[in-house]
Amino acid sequence: xxxxxxxxxxxxxxxxxxxxxxxxxxxxxxxxxxxxxxxxxxxxxxxxxxxxxxxxxxxxxxxxxxxxxxxxxxxxxxxxxxxxxxxxxxxxxxxxxxxxxxxxxxxxxxx
Amino acid sequence: xxxxxxxxxxxxxxxxxxxxxxxxxxxxxxxxxxxxxxxxxxxxxxxxxxxxxxxxxxxxxxxxxxxxxxxxxxxxxxxxxxxxxxxxxxxxxxxxxxxxxxxxxxxxxxxxxxxxx
Numbered sequence: 001x002x003x004x005x006x007x008x009x010x011x012x013x014x015x016x017x018x019x020x021x022x023x024x025x026x027x028x029x030x031x032x033x034x035x036x037x038x039x040x041x042x043x044x045x046x047x048x049x050x051x052x053x054x055x056x057x058x059x060x061x062x063x064x065x066x067x068x069x070x071x072x073x074x075x076x077x078x079x080x081x082x083x084x085x086x087x088x089x090x091x092x093x094x095x096x097x098x099x100x101x102x103x104x105x106x107x108x109x110x111x
Numbered sequence: 112x113x114x115x116x117x118x119x120x121x122x123x124x125x126x127x128x129x130x131x132x133x134x135x136x137x138x139x140x141x142x143x144x145x146x147x148x149x150x151x152x153x154x155x156x157x158x159x160x161x162x163x164x165x166x167x168x169x170x171x172x173x174x175x176x177x178x179x180x181x182x183x184x185x186x187x188x189x190x191x192x193x194x195x196x197x198x199x200x201x202x203x204x205x206x207x208x209x210x211x212x213x214x215x216x217x218x219x220x221x222x223x224x225x226x227x228x
Contacts (some may be wrong), residue, residue, distance in 0.1 A: 002158065004153075034216075036219075041200070041221065042221060043114070043220050043221040043222065044154070044202070044204075044217075045153075045220040046218075048215055071186040090153050090154070092153075098156045098159070098167065099156065100153075100156075101154045101155070102187065103151065103152055103153050104151075104153050109205075
């Protein structure tokens, strides 16, 4: 079955600290992988995506993610978190017509 | 640049009433999607249009739900005889025509929140 697991429901970090959000997937074919961010009152915004090629992908707002096929993972990272990064982050897998989303990780940033 | 627009943003209704949501996609996008997001969950796929054709429907979309995209532009999602379990955020997304490899990137609206009392 196709699925996405985000094991961390809620993460709290201090501003300036590094961040890693975990994502594991189960997908029969070569996956397309995405990270979206959802801020209160705003729509989901694409941070980055992976289709093929270099397994380390760069996204917007200083985020990056690494695809590890052997671990079925696509973890999101940022070296230094800003207070404005507080939001909910969703990992998704699939192809165009039907994305499967994880349950999300809520990020809280302390000053 | 106009993004995906959804109306109304909030709807409170009594159980048993009908509600309709509208989605205006980005103008050059021929594909349109509806997702549902309940509290503490990620978005779940409901249905998908390419131009005016509804190509796929999720099993989540019961007979009380109907979606249309009559002219291949805006879309409506109607829920008849609403139930408390229908309370959720209804998200619309669109994507451009495929050129070469399918990127699968979706552009989401801000959603329409439904509360059924």
